[in-house]
Amino acid sequence: MQIFVNTNYDFIKWRMAAVAFSIVWILVGAAFYLKNGINWGIDFAGGASIILKFKDKVPMDRLRADLGDASIQQYGKTEENSALIRLPQLGREGDYAGATVEKLRKDLNPEAADPNKLDLNFYGHARIYDLLSTSDPDAKGTNDAAKKYYSDVAQNIMNRRSELGIFTNMSQVSSAPGVTANDMKVLNERAYVGVFNPLNQETVGPQVGRELQMKAIWAVVLSTLAMGAYLWLRFDLMFGFSAIVCIVHDVLVSMAFLFMIHGEFSLNIVAALLLVVGYSINDTVVTYDRVRENRRKLKQRMTLEEQLNLGVNQTLSRTILTSGSVVIVLVALILFGGKVIHEFAWILLIGVLAGTYSTVTIVPAVAIAWNNLTGRKHDIAGPARSARIEEPRGEATTPRKRKAV
């Protein structure tokens, strides 16, 4: 199958419309930004984020009453019975999420009043092991074999909980392999299944948040400059500059999208932006590489506009295909990859699409503007006077190989 064979679309003609479109897109993003601000994730804003999975429906009202200034929402589908709790920054360092989870454990579980009863949905292996090995329901004694025996039982209970997400009743505990009736007797007496299982808890103090903000900004700016510098060395100043404009464009378009969907600006998003910086430029490199190659062997007079159009058309099939292959993968990640990387994958998708789009529109526009401002040095005039005008793309006559080979 072949598509885009020997195309000759006039991309250059449409470049100004494309520039206008990009500007409008970015301005819309900026408007959303002005209206809503940046939805900083806790990585940058600081504060705490907690994900709890409940036995039954999430007790929203109870949580709201308990945690005054927190934002609480369903996490995932309603039937997953999970809640995402976001607590704003306190302005001081400390174990914020841990303290909140502990408070909720005490508030929501009536059984928590008795410190000698163990919440099997809350605590881990060590405490279950401790309970079983001290009461020794299976009469194994206190030797190393007994320790291992009870440690394994405790681990099986934990694994069962991980599989289920949460124990909804004690009979699920007994379904873990290796749990005997005697163990259950002890557990029924000394343990219970609490109303929630903390899936995830994160605290980012104000100091770390500020530092991460600075680091993120520097990483994006420096990698953009490094990229421009590399391409300047490999190509020329005009291209290095166009490439930087292209990268900035792709990053801005991706960020504008993030603002439009009011997505959370997290570490993962910065990772996605850095990747956009590195990957979206690939199309541009391939295209320019072709333009440069053409310049070496072209025998007819060509303005920069014509050179760019030829290069873009020649590499169009490849550009679409490779972006397409990454897009396929990203769509799979968006659809099936789960909540944690959802926005990450979206930003990458937009960034990759923007990269392809800017390669055929924005980069030529910038290069042409540069050429016009610098006295059209990039038009090729010389070979036009040669006698071999009639032989446009014959490579047999130019056996000159590329330097890199």
Place this chain on the structure above:
Amino acid sequence: MWKVVLILAILVVFVVALVPTANTPEPIKRGLDLKGGTHLVMRVNVGDAVRLETDQAAETLKTQAGKLSLPAVTTRRVNDATFLAIPPAGASTAEYEKLAKDYLGQFDMSRTPEGAMQFKMKSLSVTSIERDTISHAVETIRNRVDALGVTEPIIAPESGNRIVIQLPGVDDPARVKDIIKTTAVLQFRLVEGSTGADAATTLATVPDNMKSEVEILPGTREDELGRPVGVEYYAIRKTVPVTGTDLKSARVQKGQLGQPNVGMSFTPDGARKFGALTGANVGRRLAIVLDNKVMSAPNIKSKIEDQGVIEGQFTQQQAADLALVLRSGSLPASLTTLEERTVGPSLGRDSIRQGVLASVIGFIALIAAVLLYYRGAGINAILALFLNLIILLGMMAYFKATLTLPGIAGIILTLGMAVDSNVLVFERIREELRDGKTVRAAIEQGFSRAFGTIIDTHMTTIISALFLFQFGTGPIKGFAVTLLIGLFASVFTAFFVSRVIFDVVYKPEDRPSAISI
């Protein structure tokens, strides 16, 4: 031919790395976000240690002055590293200055306008105390974490007086944090007066001449049955005759009623000090102070030498944890949590399932697209892709790189990009064919002409992956590593492997006239 052998050898080497063995049941380590566990960034409050040193210096000055019967000075700490010594009005300070020269070498002395001596710790000394504090804290935390049995923990100092702690597989973060953060400064100090419901009442029971020698510390009040019913305050002597460093070991034991408590035994030196302390104070109360809280204050019935018991309202677990922190030694300074990320095991399991599902679907879709578009040559690309995947995973196993959730995304993304290299070559070959080249010439030209371009596209992504690595923490770093390895693997497969496959299928000596591309 040797090329084919080389490729097969590489394949074998990396597949071997991926086969789980008894030693490595998990060939590729899962990151905290997939396995569950805790990532902590703690700040060591090094000021604590500096302050302690300053306080001790002030004490030394007073003790030495006492020995020479100099007029008593009052001392006051101005900040962590500075204290003032104020002589009584009219007294000469010449003797003090001599003392300072002899005993306070790490302090610079100056005069305040009021005539007090100001001692400020030399910045070199401050730095060295801070450095020692950090390494001591790392050591103590490592002891504690090891005692908890966490596998493959990471405990590393970082700039800014910080310690990064990564504990894979921890399923009870609250307990682990408590154990790590407990300063565990254990002291045995004499009690003055009697206890009271608030600090003022307690202080009132202390004789006037002792008032400046005690500090008021809180403890738990118990009813007749030993149940906690509130807080009460103790007046505790400031001098600390015996501390936790005099302990040889600590373990959980059962009290008379079967309740757990912590038994201690002393080092020979500690036993001597403890014997002297208890022998001289029979009939008085001795407070066992842990982190400035009175755990218990039993009456000294007789001289005790090598054994002691800490009683309190412990569960079995709490007693075990206390014994653990006492054995591992006290922290030289308190810790403040700056960052915590804990992933429960259930969420990790979910993430893996979704990540793998998305990757498999993405991979299959990619294969379908490549086959549809390039037919025969598509098989070539797919073989290269599979080899790429195996090299990538194998390298991760060899380098002990950690697989994180963004890392899974990184793998599948790398595969998407690896196709890019094949596409560049294949498109080039198609172009050459359209220009009327023979199959062999088209293959030659296709590979050689695409080379520079592919290097450039990889270089740009490598640059951003390096920035990603520099910037990222935890999962993001894992992503950057995966990406970097994948990029190198992709250059290798696209150029070498794919080329060899073409050479094997379309042998130059066969002079092939058609190619499926």
